[in-house]
Amino acid sequence: xxxxxxxxxxxxxxxxxxxxSTFYDEPLHLIRGEGVHxxxxxxxxxxxxxxxxxxxxxxxxxxxxxICSQASMLNTHTRYLHENILDYVDRLTATFDASLSSAIMxxxxxxxxDIALRIAQSVTGKTGVIATDHTYHGNxxxxxxxxxxNPPPGGHWPxxxxxxxxxxxxxxxxxxxxxxSTAFTASVEQAIYSLEEEGYGLSAFIxxxxxxxxxxxxxxxxxxxxxxxxxxxxxGVIIADEVxxxxxxxxxxxxxxxxxxxxxxxxxLGKPMANGHPVGxxxxxxxxxxxxxRDFRYFNTFGGNPVSAAAAxxxxxxxxxxxxxxxxxxxxxYAREGLLALAERHECIADVRGRGLMFGxxxxxxxxxxxxxxxxxKRVANGMRQRGIILNFLGIHYNTLxxxxxxxxxxxxxxxxxxxxxxxxxxxxxxxxxxxxxNPGS
Amino acid sequence: xxxxxxxxxxxxxxxxxxxxSTFYDEPLHLIRGEGVHxxxxxxxxxxxxxxxxxxxxxxxxxxxxxICSQASMLNTHTRYLHENILDYVDRLTATFDASLSSAIMxxxxxxxxDIALRIAQSVTGKTGVIATDHTYHGNxxxxxxxxxxNPPPGGHWPxxxxxxxxxxxxxxxxxxxxxxSTAFTASVEQAIYSLEEEGYGLSAFIxxxxxxxxxxxxxxxxxxxxxxxxxxxxxGVIIADEVxxxxxxxxxxxxxxxxxxxxxxxxxLGKPMANGHPVGxxxxxxxxxxxxxRDFRYFNTFGGNPVSAAAAxxxxxxxxxxxxxxxxxxxxxYAREGLLALAERHECIADVRGRGLMFGxxxxxxxxxxxxxxxxxKRVANGMRQRGIILNFLGIHYNTLxxxxxxxxxxxxxxxxxxxxxxxxxxxxxxxxxxxxxNPGS
Numbered sequence: 001x002x003x004x005x006x007x008x009x010x011x012x013x014x015x016x017x018x019x020x021s022t023f024y025d026e027p028l029h030l031i032r033g034e035g036v037h038x039x040x041x042x043x044x045x046x047x048x049x050x051x052x053x054x055x056x057x058x059x060x061x062x063x064x065x066x067i068c069s070q071a072s073m074l075n076t077h078t079r080y081l082h083e084n085i086l087d088y089v090d091r092l093t094a095t096f097d098a099s100l101s102s103a104i105m106x107x108x109x110x111x112x113x114d115i116a117l118r119i120a121q122s123v124t125g126k127t128g129v130i131a132t133d134h135t136y137h138g139n140x141x142x143x144x145x146x147x148x149x150n151p152p153p154g155g156h157w158p159x160x161x162x163x164x165x166x167x168x169x170x171x172x173x174x175x176x177x178x179x180x181s182t183a184f185t186a187s188v189e190q191a192i193y194s195l196e197e198e199g200y201g202l203s204a205f206i207x208x209x210x211x212x213x214x215x216x217x218x219x220x221x222x223x224x225x226x227x228x229x230x231x232x233x234x235x236g237v238i239i240a241d242e243v244x245x246x247x248x249x250x251x252x253x254x255x256x257x258x259x260x261x262x263x264x265x266x267x268x269l270g271k272p273m274a275n276g277h278p279v280g281x282x283x284x285x286x287x288x289x290x291x292x293x294r295d296f297r298y299f300n301t302f303g304g305n306p307v308s309a310a311a312a313x314x315x316x317x318x319x320x321x322x323x324x325x326x327x328x329x330x331x332x333x334y335a336r337e338g339l340l341a342l343a344e345r346h347e348c349i350a351d352v353r354g355r356g357l358m359f360g361x362x363x364x365x366x367x368x369x370x371x372x373x374x375x376x377x378k379r380v381a382n383g384m385r386q387r388g389i390i391l392n393f394l395g396i397h398y399n400t401l402x403x404x405x406x407x408x409x410x411x412x413x414x415x416x417x418x419x420x421x422x423x424x425x426x427x428x429x430x431x432x433x434x435x436x437x438x439n440p441g442s
Numbered sequence: 443x444x445x446x447x448x449x450x451x452x453x454x455x456x457x458x459x460x461x462x463s464t465f466y467d468e469p470l471h472l473i474r475g476e477g478v479h480x481x482x483x484x485x486x487x488x489x490x491x492x493x494x495x496x497x498x499x500x501x502x503x504x505x506x507x508x509i510c511s512q513a514s515m516l517n518t519h520t521r522y523l524h525e526n527i528l529d530y531v532d533r534l535t536a537t538f539d540a541s542l543s544s545a546i547m548x549x550x551x552x553x554x555x556d557i558a559l560r561i562a563q564s565v566t567g568k569t570g571v572i573a574t575d576h577t578y579h580g581n582x583x584x585x586x587x588x589x590x591x592n593p594p595p596g597g598h599w600p601x602x603x604x605x606x607x608x609x610x611x612x613x614x615x616x617x618x619x620x621x622x623s624t625a626f627t628a629s630v631e632q633a634i635y636s637l638e639e640e641g642y643g644l645s646a647f648i649x650x651x652x653x654x655x656x657x658x659x660x661x662x663x664x665x666x667x668x669x670x671x672x673x674x675x676x677x678g679v680i681i682a683d684e685v686x687x688x689x690x691x692x693x694x695x696x697x698x699x700x701x702x703x704x705x706x707x708x709x710x711l712g713k714p715m716a717n718g719h720p721v722g723x724x725x726x727x728x729x730x731x732x733x734x735x736r737d738f739r740y741f742n743t744f745g746g747n748p749v750s751a752a753a754a755x756x757x758x759x760x761x762x763x764x765x766x767x768x769x770x771x772x773x774x775x776y777a778r779e780g781l782l783a784l785a786e787r788h789e790c791i792a793d794v795r796g797r798g799l800m801f802g803x804x805x806x807x808x809x810x811x812x813x814x815x816x817x818x819x820k821r822v823a824n825g826m827r828q829r830g831i832i833l834n835f836l837g838i839h840y841n842t843l844x845x846x847x848x849x850x851x852x853x854x855x856x857x858x859x860x861x862x863x864x865x866x867x868x869x870x871x872x873x874x875x876x877x878x879x880x881n882p883g884s
Contacts, residue, residue, distance in 0.1 A: 006523065009523045009525070009528070010523070012528050012532075013523065013528060015543075015544070015728070016527075016528055016531040016532060016535070016543075016544055016545065017520070017527070017528075017531065017544065017545065017546070017731075017746075018544055018546075018728060018731035018732050018734075018735050019732060019735050019736070020520065020521075020735065020741075021521065022521055022522070022523065023521050023522075027522070027523050028522045028523065029522065029523040029524070030516060030518060030522045030523070030524065031515070031516060031524075032515055032516050033515075033516040033517070033518065038516070038518070051518065053518070053519065053743060053744075054517070054518070058516065058517075058518075059513065059514055059515065059516065059517070061514075063513075064510070064513045064514045067509065067510070067513050068506070068509070068510040068513065068514075071501065071505075071506045071509050071510065071719075072501050072503075072506045072510075073473070073474055073475075073501065074472060074473060074474050074475040074480070074500065074501065075475070075496065075500075075501070075717075075718035075719075076472060076475065076480070076493065076495070076496070076500075076718070077495065078459070078462065079462075079463065079464055079465050080464070080465075080469070080470045080471065080472045081448065081451045081452070081455065081464065081469050081470065081471040081472070082471070082472065082473075083451070085458075085459070086451070086454050086455060086458055086459075089458040089459065090454075090458060093458070101457075101458075102457070102458055102459060102460055103458065103459065104459070104460075107549040107550050107553075107720040107744070108549050108550075108553070108742070108743065108744060109743070110553070110742075111549075111550070111552070111553070111581075111582065114582050114583050117583065118583055121595065121596070122595065127596070139553075139740055139741065139742060140553065140556050140582045140583065140584065141556050141559065141560060141582065141583070141584035142582065142583035142584055144738065150738070150739045152738070153563065153564065153737045153738070154563070154569070270743070271743055275517075276517035276518070276744070276747065276749070277513075277517075277744075277749070278549040278720040278744035278745075278747075278750065286457070286460060289459075289460035290460050290461060292460075293460050293461050293462065294461070295595045296586065296592070296594070296595070297592045298581055299462075299581065300550070300552075300581060301495060301550065301551070301712070301713055302495075302549070302550055302718070302719075302720035303720075304459075305718065305720075307718070307719070308720065
């Protein structure tokens with residue numbers, strides 16, 4: 001039940017912003033955030049197990065200070081010289097392979113991917129693009145074409161190909177017991193053939209190397225080798241969308257593609273890059289950037305301005321200096337062990353997976369049939385929210401717990417989350433059984 | 443001559459960001475801004491007659507305070523309820539015709555125009571778009587298609603039509619002595635016919651109602667009536683790009699389309715909206731927004747976040763409460779009178795025009811032939827920069843002085859600008875004459 005104040009806000013919002021989904025049956029009206037906690041208008045505290053944008057924690061004082069200090073000194077565009085953007089790009093590119101040494105700063109990850117597609121076009125002279133069928137790379141007209149989950153009205157452009165996203169829980173395994181990549185490689189090869197046949201040619205293969213929206217299937221390093229080799233043979237470029245796995249989130253590697261053991265030609269960045277300040281970016285090799293700048297004469301008024309660069313620089317410094325990648329590794333491992341223990345008591349928890357502080361588990365109706373429990377997942381998210389824990393769901397079947405907290409998440413935070421998940425699952429299952437006519441006591 | 447420090451910065455910038463133009467032969471390395479002034483790394487002060495992004499003045503304390511205060515309290519996305527975005531959209535839409543009562547907040551004007559094109563597609567079911575041949579509406583792949591000055595590699599999409607931009611200095615005049623609109627209307631009608639013939643149909647006619655990039659030709663209210671009527675007859679929608687004339691800049695009206703005396707279906711906003719914080723937006727009627735949200739399920743992670751909304755709200759409040767629109771009117775009039783007086787002594791100054799605090803004059807080789815003095819314009823911009831005044835050039839022939847300072851610009855600022863312009867023109871003309879082999883004393 002919403003309070004009268006929430007209902008009034010919802011009504012006003014509908015009038016001014018149009019129909020927009022809120023995550024929960026009872027929308028959250030937040031007013032404060034600090035570290036891994038957020039508070040609603042009634043003063044109630046929530047543990048944030050979901051938001052990756054406040055990467056180093058809500059309102060991290062060092063990022064806030066960087067923004068305030070620079071905003072009161074100067075905020076202008078990059079036609080004038082300024083050291084902030086240079087200091088940032090220097091520090092940022094130092095985390096990549098030596099070939100990836102130059103960058104464009106944008107305001108959003110969508111803008112970054114929109115540029116990446118055009119860099120690929122400049123470099124290859126082709127326009128064909130391959131993406132997976134359960135990905136999301138952003139919201140511009142061009143980038144929205146990459147999505148099958150939100151298909152564009154009027155259909156996809158004829159130069160776009162989608163390949164089936166990997167499903168490590170249900171997919172075929174090879175002799176080593178790992179998810180087989182043969183079918184994926186073959187579908188990329190087929191897409192290349194089709195693009196060439198129809199005259200578009202291959203420009204780019206764009207992937208989140210962690211397959212975050214696909215439900216982060218468990219794919220080992222080297223799994224993409226076949227697909228990458230096929231793309232390179234055809235003269236295409238590899239775009240790694242690091243908006244989700246980047247900046248140390250997966251614990252063992254600063255970038256998702258480093259774990260996947262590939263070196264992309266173009267890397268795109270967004271959400272966590274400046275802890276919530278609107279910053280995105282594209283990192284690539286200098287010759288690629290030069291080709292793009294020559295062909296497109298791109299300029300972004302707000303991109304890389306002194307305040308945005310200061311916010312991004314402070315965020316990166318905090319990640320590196322406060323050991324947040326190691327924390328993601330340790331705390332993520334601990335959380336997955338806890339989830340596995342919980343799975344012993346909750347039949348619906350299957351296939352605990354993920355790395356670092358982006359992980360979860362599929363909720364299923366039956367482990368034997370691996371039937372996705374999509375409706376249950378929604379109830380669990382709402383039940384957790386009622387109990388003060390914020391998380392959500394994603395994946396091919398929208399049944400995978402999506403746990404992706406700010407990076408300073410602690411083992412104590414994990415304990416609380418699992419405790420509440422235990423209670424919520426028990427409660428939701430009881431109600432599900434009652435609705436199904438079963439006697440919960442039997 | 444650049445200093446060694448500037449040369450080092452330029453080299454580092456080239457390495458990290460690739461080839462990017464700076465406005466002047468000697469690039470500016472800025473480190474501080476306040477009101478209408480900016481300072482370089484050597485402590486030299488400049489009068490800013492160019493930057494419209496810091497709309498209410500560089501580092502306006504009220505905007506800085508709004509950003510700092512909200513950034514230290516909460517910054518999250520619009521899936522959660524928050525009052526800032528509602529307070530802003532309420533106050534913003536109050537400045538428009540009653541039909542334009544709902545909005546989407548984005549991070550850039552480019553994102554806003556990218557959305558506007560899709561709103562038009564949702565509403566009309568068509569994809570044909572008409573723009574002028576000297577406009578610029580932004581930098582996404584889709585929006586860049588609207589530009590002829592930066593033509594996209596591979597050519598324009600077949601659903602885009604360009605109509606000749608008006609030129610009030612050289613164009614045909616009607617009996618009332620005003621720029622004739624017959625040819626413009628006819629070219630819009632022809633574009634509509636062509637789009638319908640080729641099966642795209644008419645979706646939208648997008649214009650800056652002030653024709654800012656076209657060199658702000660002097661077109662009277664009602665001038666667009668014929669074109670607008672043709673668009674409406676064909677079932678298309680009108681998109682007014684208010685990124686440049688909006689927020690009171692033109693002095694008499696809060697929005698450029700209000701002076702032009704048209705009511706657009708969609709309005710797009712950007713640059714000055716939050717005084718440099720990355721904020722853009724789209725204002726439209728609720729049924730349009732609903733159609734777009736239904737068809738495209740658009741979500742923008744950073745758009746309308748509590749900090750961005752606070753920055754935009756503070757900026758709008760300052761414009762309204764500090765009387766900046768009236769100031770633009772008074773000071774702009776004063777400046778144009780001064781430019782006209784200067785034109786009496788400088789033959790190259792022709793056709794002083796503009797409104798409010800976005801104005802200038804064409805620089806010509808000869809008033810009789812109206813030959814654009816494009817090279818001279820560049821020398822003047824560099825000469826002014828050397829003398830501590832920041833301005834630039836634009837227009838169809840890139841020979842129109844572009845004077846567009848922060849809105850708190852004063853009459854004293856005008857006096858200084860004109861005084862330096864006088865000296866610079868004299869100096870530049872002497873050097874031009876010497877190079878041409880003329881004796882300046884003769």
